[in-house]
Each structure stands twice: as structure tokens, then as C-alpha cells.
Amino acid sequence: MCLAVPLRVESVDGAVGRVSLGGVLRDISLVLTPEAQTGDYVLVHTGFAISVLDEKEAQETLALFAELEEASRAVEAADPRTTEGATAQG
């Protein structure tokens, strides 16, 4: 289960965080993530932050995607059956 959305913490007041996304603001409880700070992104589920998102891990995942993209392009470029490959070999 399930529906939790990543939102940015705009301000913290004790156990209450104000989060925003797309210009919409809402107060949520930080009781389950007392370590959350202004500027953090948290996963919000039914009005509670359940986890603080790890920016570094997020970037690593995106970097893996970029590598996947690179690797696929390289394979296509080398494959004579594709336009890229045919041109490269041409």
C-alpha cells in the first residue's frame, strides 16, 4: 500500500510540516519522520510523511537510466540492421 506522493517540505513547525507541489499547499504530520527538514522531499500518505526521500539514491537511479540509454544507443549504432548502424558503417 500504496498511494504516497513525493512533496517538498516548505517549512517545519514542530511536528507539522507544510508541503507544496504545483502551487498547492497542505499541512502534514511529521510525527513519523521527525528528521525531516525544510527543503527535504518526503513521501506523503494520508496526511503523514512516511519517509524522507534520498536525493543521492534518486540521482543514482537516474544515472543508471542514462547509462541504459547510452548502452542501447551504442548497440543500435553498431547494428547494421538499424539506420544508425548502416550510416555508421556506410
Added chain:
Amino acid sequence: MADYEKTVQLGHGSGGTMSHEIVQQVFLKHLRDPLLLALEDGAVLDDQRWLEPSDGRIAFTTDSYVVRPLVFPGGDIGKLAVCGTVNDLAMRGAIPRFMSVGYILEEGLSLQTLDRVVASMAQTAQAAGVRIVTGDTKVVDRGSADGVFINTAGIGTVPSGIEISATRAVAGDVILVSGAMGDHGLTIMTQREGLMFGGSLQSDCRPLASLVQVMLRCCPDIHVLRDPTRGGLASALNEVAEQSNVGIEINELAVPVHDAVRAASELLGLDPLYVANEGKLMAIVPDKHAQRVLGAMREHPDGAEAAVIGRVVASNPGRVVVETLLGTRRIVDMLAGEQLPRIC
């Protein structure tokens, strides 16, 4: 009325002096049409000029408004009542001319709220060029209405050569929307549930007659117009697919949705395709005219974010198919029941 009388009371609906006072001091303060001010039992529309331009076809619509909360970012029930009526007429290509309004007031409704609603109704009617010429007021016991219920009827004239109907979509037609989906419904839902505060969620409530006239001048042969209100765009598309017996294919990424609506939808687990709009239309036009109509829409203030979202096809008649961002396809059915916020 005395200072202490700040709310609607049963006496205001009794037909006596209290009724007379509320009509004079609230309704007629804002609604100033000469036909209405005559306070006859019914309005006789005896000036023939209102029938032009037309080939004699009169469009006639009725609607009821029960929105809660009564006042919301971007409008209120008064504005909504005018826009909804005008838009129903506009969706048949009609020029809106006259409206009736029937108010059912709940005992205990704040007179200040009522005054605001009526003022808003008057302003919106003025801006939309439609005359409110006859009206009625009743009062019901506390608890029998949500503050205010409004019923309207609207009359318009249809210029010759305009044939707009949900049965006219044909394969090859292009499907356009006049702007972003989901603004009104998400605003109402978040206001009602106390879910959000602040931020930019606003109802898109507005009259569309002027936009439609611009579109028709550019292309008189528009096949279908629909305003996707209850049930959202998905339901409107399904109705057309069924009534025209055609398939509809839309590209999910092409449907415009404002960031705030997307965020609120994600948070509540709702799908913007099923959320009500009160200031948008969906148009189905022949392929050869699509780009020009789109251009005309974008130049109009109410169509600035207009977009092509899909096509009418011959396959899968009666069905609406969406192409997802992965390039896979899925069916989008009519809304069944209410969309409720979910946690899973």
C-alpha cells in the same frame, strides 16, 4: 429588513411581505432586467429582434445546481448557474438569449451569502450577454437543502447551417479541448474535504458562448461540441463514441492538465480525465479544419491552452482508447459512481 434578520427564514418564502422584501432587497438589487423588474408571473418575449440571426430554431435547456461549498476559489453557485446554462446552449451552437432562475433557499442561509451569490449571477449574466427575465424563490426547512439549490432554464437561437450533435462524429475527425482538464472538480473536492488550502487550485467556471462563436465563424461545420462537466472528459468522450458509433483514440500525454490539478489528483488518487470542468469544451471537427480551429481557439482568452488530443477512428466503435506514455493502449470507460479519494 431589520438588522437582526441576517438569515433566510421560512417567512421569506411565504409569498407575503417578507417574500416581497427579499425579492426587492436582494434579488432585484442585482438582477435588473426590465422584464424581470416588471415582476409579472411570466416574461413575454415580444421583441422579435432577439430571434436573429437564426433560421427559427430555438435551443432550450434546463439545469439544476447543488454545488457545495456555495463559494469556492474561482466562483460560486450563482456564477456556476449562469455558466452552466449558457454553456449547454453554446454546445449546440446556440446564441444564449434568456434565462429563468429558480432559487430554493434553506432556512438559516446567511443573507450575506445569498447577496453575494445573486450579485455574482447578475455579473456573469451581463458578461455572457444573457438576460435573466423571470425567477422564483422558495424557502425550505433547515436541513432540506444545502444552503441554496438553483434551477435554471435557458433559451438560445441557433444560426442556420449549424448542426452540432453528439451523433455527428465520423472517422478521421480530430478531437480538441479548449484547455486544461480537472480544475473545477478538484477545486470543489479539495475545498469540501478541507484537504488543501492556499495555492493555485481554482475553478475554471466561465461562459463559453463567445469562444464557440469564434470557432464557428472559422469553421461552421463543427461536428460535436461538449462541455465535460460531471464525469469529466472521459465520460463525454464515451457518450460521443456511443452516440456516433465510432471509436475514439486519445493520447494521454496530449491532454493538458495544470500542475496543481495533477498534484492534487496524485495525492488523492484521482484521475483528471474523470474530473468535472465548468469552463472547458471538447470539439470534434473535420480533419481539414482542425488546425484553423485550433488557431482560432488559442487566440481567444478562453482557449489559450487549447490542444489536439486525439482522433475519431472506425475501429472499436463505442469505445474510447487511450495511448499511454509507454505507447501501450488501454480502454477508458464511463465513470461508474463517484470518484472518491483513495489511500491505496
Added chain:
Amino acid sequence: MKYSDEYRDPGVARRLVDAITQAAKKRFSVMEFCGGHTHAIMRFGIRQALSSHVDLLSGPGCPVCVTANADIDAAIALAERPGITVATFGDMVRVPGSRSSLQEARSRGADVQVVYSALDAVNMAAADGDRSMVMLGIGFETTAPTIAASVKQAQAMGLCNYYVYSMHKLTPPAMKAILGAGEIKVDAVLGPGHVTSITGWKAWDFLPRAHGIPCAVSGFEPTDILSAILAIAESLNEPAAQRRVSNTYARGVTAEGNSVAKRLMADVFEMAPALWRGLGELPGSGLDLGPEYAAYDAKRVFEIGDLETTTADARGCRCSQVLRGLIAPPECPLFRHGCNPAHPIGPCMVSGEGACSAYYRYGGALD
């Protein structure tokens, strides 16, 4: 939307699909235990995108679908009592019990209030001291801590009119029941990303170690799910003894999870047997309020009595088989023949995350 849009890139998604078809040496099956995954897989058409190589099975991960009639009947009975307001998440409102649903009961005068957060229910209780507010505790490990927090909040506010009726269930016992029964072949498990942000991914270690099957913890965006299935495809190419849990939702999930949430759950709740639609009673699979919180426990405070609950699936409904992954929704004779979202017969069609509802809305046959 940051942390969302980047994981919906169509180009990346297509690359991941290609990578999965390359990595898969033969067809394999993956079961998900999370209604949110059922929904996302359907919404993005992932089943179709992978149909050549992967069978995606839906397990008992929709908390509403697995709620037994007895619990729904009890919620309705409470809502019908004068002086009680039942607060519930929207998901539960249309689910049929033995005879009725919360929505139907509301139309006859029962006091049912949809809330987005349990804290809203606490605030409503504080605002009206004359009414008893009973919050339905629905959901797995993602939601249980929030309900626990609401009880603590009510306690801190000194409220005497806030109660919880716990229907919370735990995910691992359901997984063990499905895998142990051996009714269907499951090659791998798609781990529920948000449950795991609470439990930590080590909670799924038993899957590779005791069952030899890999588990990849997955988020809910299309590239999250596809990355997880790719990790599974690669893991299946390894010998069983080397398979592990993969955490492909590392931005939201850690090994140990959320210790604050886990402590709060342990404080307020205790493990108890729970009745699951489709699976029967499973020991240690549910959560009830612990004895120190008896004053907030609707089950203890309100005498519910005999509700003449029926346990048999109504009218040929096959939700129990759908929930166990034995049949896909189109194989139920009632699917589209009497059972549809407008007129649902069983919970799998009512709930937005139910397998039948997802199939109906997203999986229709196309020319």
C-alpha cells in the same frame, strides 16, 4: 513534478522493456502484493508491454478487497447507531458486506464520513464531544503507523470520544500463505514500495532464503516497476542460492525501514489473527489495539453482537480465487456479466485497486 516525472520517461521505459526481454531466458511470472501496483501496472499498460515474456499476477494486496464481510458488517452496524460517526478512507465506502455497504447505509441515515487522514477524524472528534468517532483502520503497514499516530494524538488531546476499529493486516503472512499453498506458480515477487519504506527491505529476505524466489522492491512509477522487473529477470538467471532482495526503490526504501513508525506500531498495536477474504483466518496476520489502548478500541468498547454475517461469496462471486491469483478477472463468469464498476458484486470490482476493477477499466480487449 519532481521525483515523479523523471520516472515516467517513455524512452527509458521502452529501453527497460527491451532489457527485460533480452534478460529473460524463458517466460516468468511475478506476483505483486499491492493494490497500488495493480493499479499502476494497468494504468500504464505494463502487462501488455511485457506480455511476450512476463506473466504479471495480482495477489491479495488490496486491503479493501481482503477485508472480510464480518468487518464490513461491523462497520455498518456501528455507523447505524445513534451517536456514532464512522470515519473511513474513501476506498471502503462502496465495498459490499453481507447485505449492504457503508454508502448504502449512509443513504438510509447512517453517519459515515470520508476522510483523507486519520488526523481529520481526530479533529472531528475534538470538535464534537457529544458524538463518538470511530475511525476504520484499513490498510497494511503503510497506513497502520498513521492510525497508531492518530490514537496517540487523541490521547495527547485528552479525547474520550475517539476510537479505532482495526482491520489492519500484515503483508508477509499473505505472501507466505500464497506461496505455501502452492496453488499457483510464482517465480518472483514485486515488493510493495511504500509498505517497505516502513518495514525495510530486509522484511522480504525470507522470500529468497526460504522460498528461493527473488523479490525486487518497487516504486509506483512506470520506470520503477520496469526496473524492478528487470532486476527480477536478472536474478532469475542466477542460481537460487544466490538470489536476494533487490531494492530498486532506493530513494524511498532502506534496509531497516522507518524505525519511528515501527516503534509506534509496536506501542499501539499487537499482532492478532485476522480473517482475510479469500485466505481465511491467518495467525499473526493482523493488528489489534494493545491492552493499554483499550479505551480507544472500538472492538472492546462497543458491543457489536451477532450480525448474521455470511461468509460464502455472494452469487457466484469468485473474488477469493482472484485474490489468490488462481484466476485472472476475465476468467470469472460474472466479469462484465452482471459485475462491473457501476454494479459491483464483489470487492475486487468495487475498489479502485481491485484486480477486477483495474482489468475492467484498463484491460479491455481491443481490436
